Amino acid sequence: MKMPTCYSIVESFFRSCYELEEIGDYFLAIITKYLEREQENREESTYYHNIKTYIDYHYSEPISLQSLSHEFGMNPSYLSTIFKKTTGVKLSQYLMNVRVKKACELLMQSNNAISDIAEAVGYEDAQYFLSGVQKSNGTNAFAVSKTSHQKIIQ
Numbered sequence: 001m002k003m004p005t006c007y008s009i010v011e012s013f014f015r016s017c018y019e020l021e022e023i024g025d026y027f028l029a030i031i032t033k034y035l036e037r038e039q040e041n042r043e044e045s046t047y048y049h050n051i052k053t054y055i056d057y058h059y060s061e062p063i064s065l066q067s068l069s070h071e072f073g074m075n076p077s078y079l080s081t082i083f084k085k086t087t088g089v090k091l092s093q094y095l096m097n098v099r100v101k102k103a104c105e106l107l108m109q110s111n112n113a114i115s116d117i118a119e120a121v122g123y124e125d126a127q128y129f130l131s132g133v134q135k136s137n138g139t140n141a142f143a144v145s146k147t148s149h150q151k152i153i154q
Contacts (some may be wrong), residue, residue, distance in 0.1 A: 033099075046077070047072065047074070047082050048082060048083060048086040048087065049143065051068060051072065051082075051083060051091075052087075052094070053081065053093055054068070054071065054072075055068075055094065055098055056098060059095065059098045059099050059102060059121060059122050060102075060120060060121055060122045061076045061120065061122060063095055064081065064124065065080055065091060065092075068091070079091070096135065099121040099122050099123065099129075099132065100121075100132055100133050102121045103118065103121045103129070103133070105118050106120060106121070114126055114129070117129075118130075127146070
């Protein structure tokens with residue numbers, strides 16, 4: 001059986017429409033659906049931008065999916081879905097990446113203890129922080145320190 005072409009489908013549709021009003025209604029429905037989807041995409045993009053900005057400025061505070069959903073008045077599941085759909089990364093992974101990046105900057109700019117830096121970027125537990133660094137960097141050691149340029153964390 002031969003697959004119908006786009007042209008043959010459209011031609012068949014027009015032949016089955018007896019009134020011009022039917023054709024207009026059909027195209028109006030298509031355009032309306034398209035505009036609704038575009039509006040959804042804009043809203044999701046705005047939510048994503050606001051959530052990302054919030055995390056970028058509040059990374060050192062306790063942040064969870066629940067606290068973000070409360071902050072933005074959104075269902076946690078919907079918030080998580082929008083964020084992952086827009087970024088391709090889970091919300092928790094994004095937060096960890098922001099914290100680890102900031103921690104690496106602090107480690108390079110200071111001689112502060114690892115536990116102090118972990119706390120400064122939002123981790124209460126230095127071991128959890130180290131496991132986050134390992135997950136993010138793929139290693140259990142990383143170079144830091146502005147004086148020796150090498151501080152190993154095991």
